[in-house]
Amino acid sequence: MPDKNISFIVDEWRFVPNEGQIQFSDSIVTIDNRLTKLLEFLCQNPGLTHTRDELIDHVWGGTVLTDQAVTQAMFELRKLLKQHSLKGSSYIVTVTKRGYRFDGEVSFEKLDIQKPDNTTIPPPNESVLKQEQPIDKIEQERSSPKQPRIALTILSILVIILTGLLLFQYQTDQPSITKDDNKHLSHYEFRYAVLNVSEDVKARPELYGMVIKLVEHIGFYSNVRIVKSERHKQLAALEFNILTTPSRDGKKLRLLVQYRNRVSDQLHLNRRYSTNFSRFNETFTSIIDDLLRAMYIGVSEEEIQRDIGVFPENNEATKSLMAGTGMTYTGSDFEGALEHFRHAKTLAPNNAYTIAVNYIGEVLNAFTKDESKQGQIIQSLNQEFSSSLEKSLDEKRSAKVCEANAILALANGDAEIASKVLLSIPYNQYTPLTYLLMAKAEEAQGHIDAAKELYLQGTQNTSSPTALELASPLFFDSNLDSLINELKNPTKKSY
Incomplete structure (x- = not known):
């Protein structure tokens, strides 16, 4: 190479x-x-x-x-x-x-490339390492005296019988992927991808937020979803590794993006990109375009530009939005994330995406307050944001704007309008929040079975009940305990 x-x-x-x-x-x-x-x-x-x-x-x-x-x-x-x-x-x-x-x-x-001190990335291919037998033990076995032939024969038969019983029991009780299955190419699932993000990226919330939005936009144009459970990771055919690395002169920080296809074990993309947010539009477009080309997916630059055009033209506002997104996904400081969103709004007060993100964040934060104060806080937020949200829905409709308007409708008790707005989002741009809001709207209209399906779809990218735990108290109390228990204990189905 x-x-x-x-x-x-x-x-x-x-x-x-x-x-x-x-x-x-x-x-x-x-x-x-x-x-x-x-x-x-x-x-x-x-x-x-x-x-x-x-x-x-x-x-x-x-x-x-x-x-x-x-x-x-x-x-x-x-x-x-x-x-x-x-x-x-x-x-x-x-x-x-x-x-x-x-x-x-x-x-x-x-090029004199300086390696970062704190960069750690999980190994690109997860494999089961076969533990070798110590040499001393092998020599000891070779030097041990031979057992009588009859006793050895009986012992061998017992070992074969016990091994057969154990294998039969294992195959009966364990439907999951076995080591032998990994030898066959047919077990790989091309809709599944593993995302490895280094700790140094997560430590910079604006970069981590950028990664979150990158994965979201890649999902717009492909049928790929990030999987997190160990069982699904074994099936994943695709792997994305993202970490930071110095520029060739060692003076600047770069974002290294790698794409590996696990089937061929080939690294199809291994490229460094600028972390300077004054070049965000150019950099974000390049990463998306390079990844899609490496995955043999053809999307015009015009379409990519249209989709990322929702972000504000003010680069500092975009940086604040990404920082808030990164902090939200790490779960480290939601109040700090809200401060970033609010700062972005002061820098880009007329940007529809920024307004929508602020409203969604403020409403979700309201449901963490004392129950007696929630109604008053949400009513105040609706008065502040309703006119600008409705205007942006007519003029600059995007998935985030639609989600914000659906929340506004649910907060006003109009589940039917919420469903209508959410269904106007292109299907390939649904997010976990889209599914959870759809579920709330269906449940409010009495469609319990449909709500259950949508709640579960809202967890598909996380393999975790966290989203349901957050959604349960929104607008009205939803009894999602059975679904949450089912996700926590997949072998125990609730009826």
Whole structure:
């Protein structure tokens, strides 16, 4: 595997594959993972002519592509190099009826990467390590005297019988995945993904919040869900590892995003991104686009931009929103999270997403107060937010805005309107909160069975009853004890 900690120098510009950056004399351009792989391959093989099939095999991993896909990638790379290089050269030459050649004198430079002291990441592949027998014990067994043949025969028969009984009992009582099952590729589930986030990322709430939103947006475009139970982790075919790492000069902090496919055991994405929130829009778009391309999912940049366009244009407001989100998910300081949300609202008072997040946070916080004061607090919040929420529902409808308006409707006792608003959210953008609010609306209308189904769907990304424990007292008391017990004790079903 090529060394990733190097840079390529061509004339006056430098290409750093690990960051997906081309550093020209007067600008720095970040390119997507597709063009990064292509330029890296060309820089590794300057002066050589490569056919389309060779490029597909080495750059795209043998994936079946149309000629247009290769042509488009070459066109984009040529245009970029010609536009920014001092020579005004595209460097990539088309060799008639043969392929493409990179015409440039390339030199290599090793990057001095400083490893972070506190970065710990779980191992990418969870496997059961076979415990080896101590050598001393083996030697002792070899040197022990032989037992009489009859006694040895009887002992062997007893061992076989007992082993057979134990295996039969285990297979009867344990339907879960066994070690032998892990040897078969067919047991992997491509809808399941394991998310490993290092402690240094969690320690920075704005980065952790960014990761939470990243996973949420990846879910918009794929059928992938993050699983947390050990049983489901064994089935997961996909793995995301996210941690921090220094920049190549050691002066800046980068967010390292890795995507590994456990079936092939191949690392399809291993790239560092800026943690500077002044570049949030560019960085967030790049991470989503790179991950989707690595997963062979095609989504236009326009669609991605439209979905992340809900965040405020004020970068400090976005940073506060991410910090509040990170603190909410760690459960460390909900009051602190609310302060971040409120600060974002002062910086971006007209942003629909910011208004919705503030209202949702304040209402949820109200239900943690003394029961005698809840009604007064929620009534005051409704008076403060109702007009702006209703306006944003008409003008800038998004999933979070719809959830906030559904809460407003439930707080006013109108479950039917809440259901209608929630059902207007695109299905692929449902969140756990969407399902819990739907369940509350159905329960308020007397649809108990439907409510149960929706409550359980609200826990599917957590494999935990925590969401139900939080949802139980919202708006009215829901008796969810049986569902909570069932989730805590999956072998004991409640009737």
